[in-house]
Amino acid sequence: MRNLKTFIQDFGWPRIIIFFFLVGLFIMAPFVNVRLDASISDVLNRFGQNAIMVLAMVPMIQSGCGLNFGLALGLVSGLLGATLSLQFELHGMLGFLGAIALATPFSIIFGWLYAKLLNKVKGEEMTIAMYVGFSFIMFMCIMWLILPYSNPTMVWGYAGKGLRTTISVENYWLHILNDFLAIRIGQFFVFPTGLLLFVALFAFLMWLFLRTKTGTAMTAVGSNPDFARASGVDVDKMRTISIIISTFLGAVGIIVYEQSFGFIQLYTAPSPMVFPAVAAILIGGASINKASMVNVIVGTILFQGLLTMTPSVINSLLQTDMSEVIRIIVSNGMILYALTRKIKVSK
Amino acid sequence: MSAQKRLTTLFSRYAVVIIFVIITLVAIPPSGLSIKYIVQEIITRLGRNSFLVLALLLPIYAGMGLNFGMTLGAMAGQIGLIFAVNYGIANWQGLVFALLVGLPIAVLLGSIAGLVMNRAKGREMVTGYILAFFINGIYQFFVMYMLGSVIPMRNRAIVLSRGYGIRNTLNLESVRQSLDNIVMLRVAGYTIPLVTFIIIALLCVFVVWFKKTKLGQDMRAVGQDMAVAEAAGIPVEKTRIVAIIISTVLACAGQIIFLQNMGNLATYNAHDQTGFFAVAAILVGGASVTHASIVNVFVGVMLLHAMFVVSPLAGQNLFGSAMIGEYFRQFIGYGVIALSLVLYAWRTRRAASDARLGLHGPQNDSVKGNGGQP
Numbered sequence: 001m002r003n004l005k006t007f008i009q010d011f012g013w014p015r016i017i018i019f020f021f022l023v024g025l026f027i028m029a030p031f032v033n034v035r036l037d038a039s040i041s042d043v044l045n046r047f048g049q050n051a052i053m054v055l056a057m058v059p060m061i062q063s064g065c066g067l068n069f070g071l072a073l074g075l076v077s078g079l080l081g082a083t084l085s086l087q088f089e090l091h092g093m094l095g096f097l098g099a100i101a102l103a104t105p106f107s108i109i110f111g112w113l114y115a116k117l118l119n120k121v122k123g124e125e126m127t128i129a130m131y132v133g134f135s136f137i138m139f140m141c142i143m144w145l146i147l148p149y150s151n152p153t154m155v156w157g158y159a160g161k162g163l164r165t166t167i168s169v170e171n172y173w174l175h176i177l178n179d180f181l182a183i184r185i186g187q188f189f190v191f192p193t194g195l196l197l198f199v200a201l202f203a204f205l206m207w208l209f210l211r212t213k214t215g216t217a218m219t220a221v222g223s224n225p226d227f228a229r230a231s232g233v234d235v236d237k238m239r240t241i242s243i244i245i246s247t248f249l250g251a252v253g254i255i256v257y258e259q260s261f262g263f264i265q266l267y268t269a270p271s272p273m274v275f276p277a278v279a280a281i282l283i284g285g286a287s288i289n290k291a292s293m294v295n296v297i298v299g300t301i302l303f304q305g306l307l308t309m310t311p312s313v314i315n316s317l318l319q320t321d322m323s324e325v326i327r328i329i330v331s332n333g334m335i336l337y338a339l340t341r342k343i344k345v346s347k
Numbered sequence: 348m349s350a351q352k353r354l355t356t357l358f359s360r361y362a363v364v365i366i367f368v369i370i371t372l373v374a375i376p377p378s379g380l381s382i383k384y385i386v387q388e389i390i391t392r393l394g395r396n397s398f399l400v401l402a403l404l405l406p407i408y409a410g411m412g413l414n415f416g417m418t419l420g421a422m423a424g425q426i427g428l429i430f431a432v433n434y435g436i437a438n439w440q441g442l443v444f445a446l447l448v449g450l451p452i453a454v455l456l457g458s459i460a461g462l463v464m465n466r467a468k469g470r471e472m473v474t475g476y477i478l479a480f481f482i483n484g485i486y487q488f489f490v491m492y493m494l495g496s497v498i499p500m501r502n503r504a505i506v507l508s509r510g511y512g513i514r515n516t517l518n519l520e521s522v523r524q525s526l527d528n529i530v531m532l533r534v535a536g537y538t539i540p541l542v543t544f545i546i547i548a549l550l551c552v553f554v555v556w557f558k559k560t561k562l563g564q565d566m567r568a569v570g571q572d573m574a575v576a577e578a579a580g581i582p583v584e585k586t587r588i589v590a591i592i593i594s595t596v597l598a599c600a601g602q603i604i605f606l607q608n609m610g611n612l613a614t615y616n617a618h619d620q621t622g623f624f625a626v627a628a629i630l631v632g633g634a635s636v637t638h639a640s641i642v643n644v645f646v647g648v649m650l651l652h653a654m655f656v657v658s659p660l661a662g663q664n665l666f667g668s669a670m671i672g673e674y675f676r677q678f679i680g681y682g683v684i685a686l687s688l689v690l691y692a693w694r695t696r697r698a699a700s701d702a703r704l705g706l707h708g709p710q711n712d713s714v715k716g717n718g719g720q721p
Binding site for chain 1: 696
């Protein structure tokens with residue numbers, strides 16, 4: 001009984017409520033004519049779409065930089081890679097991997113500069129990261145208008161310049177991961193094997209990395225920077241590495257999202273994608289200074305499950321669209337809960 | 348060495364203001380706008396925005412940083428206005444009614460914000476920011492589902508056709524510029540909304556007076572050092588909550604003034620950018636996370652809005668695209684906030700390291716802030 005109590009305390013009431021709410025939605029689904037198999041297929045798909053962006057939160061939380069509200073820098077690197085891959089007419093798997101390869105140098109450069117900045121403002125990272133992310137998105141809005149892209153599928157038809165707000169990847173690398181070894185059962189259920197394998201690969205690599213010498217040093221910096229410095233760890237270097245990895249994962253994450261979603265969304269589209277990633281890892285049980293692979297997986301499933309199930313179930317139940325309001329309250333409530341929670345020192 | 352250092356300190360303190368003046372001055376000629384037009388716009392926008400920006404002052408004094416949670420007050424004000432339109436109360440009486448409805452809501456939301464921020468000391472800004480989003484969800488729920496179903500609405504014209512929830516845009520015709528138009532002063536071709544400016548002036552007097560009261564002094568002490576204030580017997584947590592409540596209430600009144608000037612209310616997103624514009628304005632005016640004055644408010648509103656007036660047209664004429672100007676002004680708005688936060692964090696860290704150096708004894712004349720000088 002005491003075990004259960006400490007478990008609940010550690011896990012936190014909000015997460016338990018969200019969990020039971022989601023279970024309730026699944027139980028209710030068949031009664032309001034929502035197909036369970038289609039719903040589960042949707043949840044799996046959206047889990048795969050978003051998991052890598054949530055994974056991007058892990059390194060910075062571990063190294064003590066807090067929640068990466070500046071994930072937008074990574075997302076924009078990914079957008080640059082994706083648009084360049086279309087510009088160079090790269091198709092199929094080559095196009096997808098090409099997009100990642102082309103995004104990598106951008107993510108490293110942006111991540112490095114971002115790290116330089118955050119190392120100068122220790123303790124104030126989160127607010128500053130948020131505004132750096134916003135202003136960078138706005139800067140890139142101008143860039144999308146004036147960069148010399150020329151592929152007609154991407155450029156506004158009548159003006160002949162400036163990128164469209166949404167660009168279809170249909171003839172390039174749509175569903176390249178989703179359809180890889182996909183298992184179709186019945187009319188409504190598809191298991192996106194390739195997508196989930198790709199996510200699993202990245203989660204495994206991250207898990208492995210956190211157990212290497214560098215990874216351990218990074219965690220040490222996050223747990224106690226003074227102690228880490230005293231034992232000879234270069235604090236700033238570890239933070240820089242973690243920020244670059246986070247930015248890179250953001251770039252990969254959005255490319256994976258696009259191949260599944262089918263569209264590259266430019267301009268202000270990246271800014272509303274940051275908060276859900278932050279909320280997801282917190283729902284999974286991470287705090288602002290500790291995160292694990294389990295948090296990523298559980299959090300993404302819970303959060304995306306909620307986003308998938310509330311519109312379909314609640315709407316057919318109440319005949320109104322409350323999903324947006326529920327999404328706002330749950331995601332921000334979760335971040336708020338994490339920010340106001342007393343940080344546990346030892347575990 | 349010392350002179351150079353003083354110069355860099357001076358520059359880092361006023362960097363944002365200097366950059367802003369330069370950008371605006373450069374953008375005026377290509378915009379093709381006359382100085383007279385720009386000045387009139389700035390006068391109008393001073394009346395519209397100053398009150399909201401002044402609401403940020405007290406939390407800064409109390410050491411809670413920039414109150415991004417002021418959006419909560421704005422939402423309270425909007426609920427007040429919805430009810431004023433609902434009961435058909437026109438003119439300035441409608442505004443007073445809106446304020447009376449908004450006030451208790453603002454006090455409630457302000458105390459919630461204060462309690463939440465007390466649980467997140469040192470992270471007030473990001474917490475306030477997220478709290479605004481969270482309460483926004485509840486606001487949407489209230490306005491979209493509760494009004495007209497649980498709480499009856501008398502004026503069916505403002506209710507969505509499905510029978511409950513308020514329409515996306517609310518026409519504030521009945522109260523439009525009712526405050527501004529009580530006495531509209533015309534001086535040398537410029538129109539000045541006198542009563543609005545008198546109210547703003549009264550608020551300034553209030554702020555100056557408040558700083559001298561016991562509570563105001565306590566607030567500054569808490570802002571300096573919470574531990575010391577606690578030891579001196581000041582109820583730290585309570586003082587911080589009061590600062591946030593006052594700020595929220597002022598934001599509520601400020602949003603009502605803002606909206607009566609605009610003349611219509613975008614029910615579900617009028618408050619989205621309230622905090623952003625107010626914070627950007629006070630920072631552009633030269634304030635920092637810990638220091639702000641009334642002068643910063645007015646300088647900031649004038650500079651920020653001069654740029655807002657000028658940049659879309661300048662973008663149109665320079666690059667042939669109004670969108671570039673629009674993105675540019677948002678880029679500058681967010682960039683200014685980021686830059687001033689960075690400069691502030693960087694300055695505090697350097698001051699701390701200077702203070703550490705100072706402990707080694709006076710090696711050169713640049714030692715400052717060692718705290719031990721006679």
